[in-house]
Amino acid sequence: MSRPQSRNNRRYARKQIKKIPSLNLVALMDIFTILVFFLLVNSSNVQPPSSPELRLPEAKVEKPIEPSLMIELTNNDIVVLGRKVADAAAFLAPESDDLIPGLVEELRYQASRSAAQRTAGQPLQATLMADREIPFLLLKKIMLSAAEADYQQIAFAVIGQAQDAN
Amino acid sequence: MSRRRQRRLNRHETPEINITAFMNLMVVLIPFLLLTAAFNQLTILDLYLPQIGAPAVEEKTQLPELEVLLRADSLILQDRKQRKTYLRQTAQPELESPFDYRQLQTELQQIKRQYPALSTITLLSEPGIPYERLIAVMDHVRAVNLPANGTLKSFELFPDIALGDAPEQKAKP
Numbered sequence: 003m004s005r006p007q008s009r010n011n012r013r014y015a016r017k018q019i020k021k022i023p024s025l026n027l028v029a030l031m032d033i034f035t036i037l038v039f040f041l042l043v044n045s046s047n048v049q050p051p052s053s054p055e056l057r058l059p060e061a062k063v064e065k066p067i068e069p070s071l072m073i074e075l076t077n078n079d080i081v082v083l084g085r086k087v088a089d090a091a092a093f094l095a096p097e098s099d100d101l102i103p104g105l106v107e108e109l110r111y112q113a114s115r116s117a118a119q120r121t122a123g124q125p126l127q128a129t130l131m132a133d134r135e136i137p138f139l140l141l142k143k144i145m146l147s148a149a150e151a152d153y154q155q156i157a158f159a160v161i162g163q164a165q166d167a168n
Numbered sequence: 169m170s171r172r173r174q175r176r177l178n179r180h181e182t183p184e185i186n187i188t189a190f191m192n193l194m195v196v197l198i199p200f201l202l203l204t205a206a207f208n209q210l211t212i213l214d215l216y217l218p219q220i221g222a223p224a225v226e227e228k229t230q231l232p233e234l235e236v237l238l239r240a241d242s243l244i245l246q247d248r249k250q251r252k253t254y255l256r257q258t259a260q261p262e263l264e265s266p267f268d269y270r271q272l273q274t275e276l277q278q279i280k281r282q283y284p285a286l287s288t289i290t291l292l293s294e295p296g297i298p299y300e301r302l303i304a305v306m307d308h309v310r311a312v313n314l315p316a317n318g319t320l321k322s323f324e325l326f327p328d329i330a331l332g333d334a335p336e337q338k339a340k341p
Contacts, residue, residue: 009318016268021179024267026182027187031187031190034190034194034198038197038198038201041198041200041201041202041204041205042286043246044205045201045204045205046204046205046210048210049198054306059299059300059303059304060258060264060303061211061213061303061304061306062307062311062313063211063212063213063307063310064211064322065211065212065334066209066211066212067211067212068212073223096295102179108181113271129212132298132299134298134303135200135297135298135299135300137296137297137298137299138293138294138295138296138297138298138302139295139296140330141299141302143293145215145331152211154171155215156215157212157213157215158213158215158216158303158306159210159212159301160176160210160212160213160307161209162209162210163213163258
């Protein structure tokens with residue numbers, strides 16, 4: 003009397019188990035773990051230039067970029083820390099001023115802001131991200147303006163290339 | 169041991185791990201890291217700026233003052249002190265790179281061999297030279313990659329690069 007019932011129960015229990023199939027997630031966890039480490043190694047704390055107009059030149063340098071004041075320079079705008087400070091096109095004419103007033107003002111403000119954090123005698127650093135089409139004329143004005151605002155060390159941001167025989 | 173018991177034991181051997189928390193973490197972490205990942209490695213080229221107010225370079229030194237003159241149509245490697253031109257190239261606009269940088273590097277290597285202590289060079293550029301060409305010249309003047317023991321090794325040439333304006337070209341008579 004009791005045996006068929008218990009067999010029914012057992013069959014029912016087995017059906018229940020089959021209803022919840024156990025996914026094998028070991029491979030997924032492996033992939034995720036590898037991916038996380040790969041991305042951690044590749045991550046950088048410096049944001050690449052957001053504007054698609056800004057195409058950095060390429061060079062075979064290995065010195066990694068360090069967080070410092072970013073000056074972005076496209077054919078139209080001069081941008082410091084994401085804020086447009088001057089119109090680049092106005093300074094492309096050969097007879098225009100050597101200094102860019104908007105840029106000097108902004109750099110002076112940034113220098114006064116960071117004055118509390120840096121130790122005395124340490125030169126201020128700025129990194130220039132310029133489009134590859136920018137003529138030297140404009141580049142020189144940017145550097146002169148930066149020097150005017152006490153930014154002594156200027157580095158050019160480039161895209162690192164693989165080493166080859168050339 | 170009955171077969172039923174054995175089966176139950178087998179089932180207990182692989183216990184289910186609760187990985188919901190792990191999955192939640194990954195789902196958040198991976199998009200975050202993907203956003204910050206640098207797929208093209210950003211690097212920097214340092215610029216050598218002579219200190220303002222620093223004493224001028226002694227005239228006694230025997231080291232030459234190297235200059236690379238970069239004009240729209242030519243590239244000249246010269247020594248300002250001895251008024252000696254090492255290399256003069258005219259631009260070939262039909263090629264991908266208008267100048268032969270490899271020839272420039274060979275010339276610079278010979279100078280470096282002659283004066284190993286020299287590390288400064290001045291790059292004088294005309295106003296219209298695009299940034300890309302400036303960087304290319306700076307990159308080739310800075311260091312050279314030579315094969316050593318089967319692998320490429322970077323050798324320093326003149327890493328302290330100063331920038332300046334090219335003098336006005338003399339009008340041809």
